[in-house]
Amino acid sequence: MPELLFKVETHKIIGICMEVHRILGKGFLEIVYKDAIEYECNSRKYEYEREKEFTIHYKHIILSHKFYADFTLFNKIILEVKSCNGIVDKFVARTLNYLAASKLKVGLIVNFGKDSLEWKRLIV
Numbered sequence: 001m002p003e004l005l006f007k008v009e010t011h012k013i014i015g016i017c018m019e020v021h022r023i024l025g026k027g028f029l030e031i032v033y034k035d036a037i038e039y040e041c042n043s044r045k046y047e048y049e050r051e052k053e054f055t056i057h058y059k060h061i062i063l064s065h066k067f068y069a070d071f072t073l074f075n076k077i078i079l080e081v082k083s084c085n086g087i088v089d090k091f092v093a094r095t096l097n098y099l100a101a102s103k104l105k106v107g108l109i110v111n112f113g114k115d116s117l118e119w120k121r122l123i124v
Helices: 007-024 030-043 089-102
Strands: 048-058 061-073 077-082 106-111 118-123
Touching (some): 007 030, 030 048, 030 061, 048 089, 061 089, 089 106
Antiparallel strands (some): 048 061
């Protein structure tokens, strides 16, 4: 069985999300979880960008609409943060769009809206 792409980095990201969920629990707005994730990234000195902007190239132009991923970590992985009843197809489609626009290969969707942290790993 082949090794998972960016297994170590993915493990680190899920670890900080589990820590945030363990301390804050469910029920907060997404922005609260994003602030806590940013704190954890800074405290562990993880390379990240928050609200990273991605442009869409079409033929010889850049389209006016831009995507803003919640986080890009280690210059390799897009992290989308949710606080809702569950991870739905719309979140998956949006994250896949971010991956296409960014040319990155791995995306994580984490949901803080349940009793236990829920996450989905996407690879393109």
